[in-house]
Structures are given as structure tokens and as C-alpha cells.
Amino acid sequence: MSRHIPSLGAVQETLLIPLYGRAVEHHQPEPALRDPRAVELVAAIAYDFGRFDALPSLTGSVLRTVLFDAWTRDFLDRHPTGTVVEIGTGRGTRYERADNGRAHWFDLDLPDVIALRRAFFADTPRRRMLAASVTEEAWLDEIAQRAEGPWLFSAEAVLPFLAEEAVRQLLRRLARRFPGALLALDTNSTALVGAQDGHDALSKVAARLRWGCDDIDVLTDWVPGTRILGSHTLTSLPHAVHAGLPTPHRRMLDDLARQRLPQVEQYRMHLVQLP
Template structure:
């Protein structure tokens, strides 16, 4: 996407989908989450480049992105309850406003994304003593040194709608990098199985952008075998959310998810949200 001062690469453009999802959700009388900043950013981007957000109107994936964000928010809140002075690292932060929703006033935050995204992000956010943006690829190693040198652990890494766009060797490299530099850290990520990857050309949202998912992961439990000692702490589809999150949703959303679960659509069941605890021990061939 390129126009009048705002330039984003093919994959980076996908950050506008969850941004718009949160903006749309914020307008509802009974939302799954509140995010007034998302509305402000959508309005500003629309005025700056006349981006066609309306092409995403009514798409089920908008609500799916809100549910994913809500679950990641809950995991981070739980982490900060247990570790009030911990460090949160948002990989592929995009235009997320998780800090505004979940910060406890004590934690250290790093927000990592590619340089073009950070350039756009800096038009809406500024660094503070506890919050720092890093312009780098997640596959590079320099950002890890910045995080390790800038804050003590424990660490929570959030990779929301990022890793599926890498190929598997790149994903393995990222997991190894985090595990080696930050052993014992938590990693929240989403994975897409064949039911998503093989149908993305007709996907309600992905079909409207150029980016394509590269990494197919049928079962997140496989990540435990990448590094012995790594533990899969939780793994959910959008229709099997934790009870505490499901119970907090408006009744209409609960009914929608119950109906969707009964259909057992591969596009839904093959997309998972998972939480890992990483180890520094490397598996032997």
C-alpha cells in the first residue's frame, strides 16, 4: 500500500484489518472490547490516504480478530498480575493499542515491527520511559539485544497475526531466538492449518489483500517437539475460548460462537491461538 506519505509493504498492510476490527467493535453498544484510539487512527488514515476500509465491512474475520486480541489481552493481564514488573514484547505490533488496554503502570513494554510500520506508528504514539518502539524484522537478532539490555524479565512475547506470514524455517529461527535469549519466557501466537492456508484465496479478508500465509501448522503441539522442555500451556480455536473470556462476551456473540462451533468449519477449527512456555534447551537431530 503506497499513497501520500503512508507506505506499507504487502504483509504489513494486513495490520489494517485488526485495526479496523477494533474500530468497528468500539462503535457497538455492547462490544467485546473498547478501543477509541482505533477509531481515531482509522479516521486519520482514511483522511490521509483515502484507504478503503469499507471493503472489510461485515466480514466475519473482523470479529475473529477482535476475539484473538481479547484473548491475547487476557493472557497479558494474567502475566502482569503474576509479574507486575515484567516485560511485554509485542512482535509485529502494527497499530495495536494493547498498552492502553492492559498496562499496569509498572511493566516495561517493547513494540517491534518493520521500519515502515514503526514510521506510521510514530505518527500516533511516542516512546516513554517504560514504552519503546523498535524498528526491525523479527527474524533479525539485533532487536533481542535491545530488549535484553533494556529490561529484566520475566518476559511475555506476543506475536499476533505475524508468524503465519513467515515460512517454517523463519518461524523456527524466531522461536529459537526468543528461547535462547529469554529462557522461560511466554510466547503467545496464532497458527493456521491447511483449512486456512489452502483456502486463503477465497478467505473473506485475506482475499482482499495481497499477503499470503506461508506457514501451515496443523497442530501447535508440534512446537513442543521443536525444543524439548517447551510446554504448550493453552491452545484455543475461536469457538473454544476459555470460559472466562466466553462468559464475558455479549449474549449475541456467545450464540454466534455456539452456532459456529456446531458447524465445525475447517477454516475455523484449523486456526488456533496458543500460549507456550519456551526453554533454552535445543533438540538434538
């Protein structure tokens, strides 16, 4: 089998970390999720994934994905024909895990990422790839023209790599074009951003976090009327999500909760509703 050699920018390279995390998790005796597509993608991409072996961040990325998956399924349960937009999709496979057969999906990422993605995925009447930077505006027009709401924008492990002003502008644009939309995102504290050179995974790649957020309520200042629907650390996942994890994962998280480690407690995942 021929293997694809990725030619990606620094930030785009980080998207390979959660892909590998899902592939590794798939093979666990009691996995938090199954993702055979991730296994296929890792096997088909010529990259030294072994540099991320045994890193705690791999498990963290999987648990984050489990939560984002849960938010997506909940959204589609309430809005079966709604629209899901994966911002910074990378080699994401949420569609394969959560699609309900009726929703509209858009996979958005930079042109080099989408070029590699097209080697493995194809557009369909309900699912389209968009090659653009999240900081641009044209992609918003395309989504508005092609699909109706309600909308869920999922930005998993993306916004912390943007400058704060770019994040602020994105939220304002989304609120203006897609009123009432949901946005799933994650944040790192300013302390974690300052200490990222010692991070187990980020220390192995060139990309660096730029936006540090110590209080998610800042979003309500940027875009008045924004509602914070949920804000969680890995050790404070929603009850249904935590209860659905395999026993080894629940025990690990319970142990981490007792330790109160800054690198765990200062990383959060949020679901917000724009006005």
C-alpha cells in the same frame, strides 16, 4: 484534520484489518472490547477500510485480540514489573487496554510500520518502539539490555506470514535469550493456508500466509522443553474469556461450535512457555 497516507508492504497492510475490526467493534451496542484509540487511528489514516466492512474475519480478529489481551493481563497480574513485547505490533493498542503502570513494553515492527506508528505514538521510559524484522537478531539484544524478565512475547497474526524455518529459528532464539518466556501466537492449518485465496479478508490484500501448522506440538520438537499452556479455537475460548463476552458474541460462538466449520476450527491461538 490531516490524514496520513500509509506506504506499507503487502504483509504490513494486513495489520490494518484488526485495527479496523477494533474500531468497528468499539461502536457496537454491546462490544467485546472498547478501543477509542483505534477509532482515532482509523479516522487519521487515508485508506479504504470500507473494503473490509461486514466481513466475518473482523469479528474473529476482535475475539482473538480479546484472548491475547486476557493472556497479557494475566501475565501482568502475576508479574507486575515484567516485560511485554508486541511482535508485529502494527497499529496495536494493547498497551492502552492492558498496561498496569509498572510493566515494560516494546512495540516491534518493520521500519515502514514504525515510521507510520510514530505519527501517533511516542516512546516513554516504559514503552519503546523498535524498527526491525522479527527475523533479525539485534532487537533481541536491545530488549535484553533494556528490560528484565519475566517476558511475554505476543505475536498476534504475525508468524503465519513467515516461512516455517523462520518461525523455528525465532523460537530457538527466544528460548536461548529469554529462558522461561511466554509466547502467544496463532496458527492456521495447512488446509487453510492452501485455501487462503478464498478467505474473506486475505483475498482483498496481496499478502499470503506461508506457515501452516496442523499440530502445535511441533514446537516441542523444534525446542525441546517447550510447554503448551493453552490452545484454543474461537469456539473453545477459555471459560473466563467466553463468559466475559457480551451475550450476542456468546450466542454467535455457540452457534459456530455446532456448525464445526473448518475455517473456524482449523484456526487456533496458543500460549506456550519456552524452556
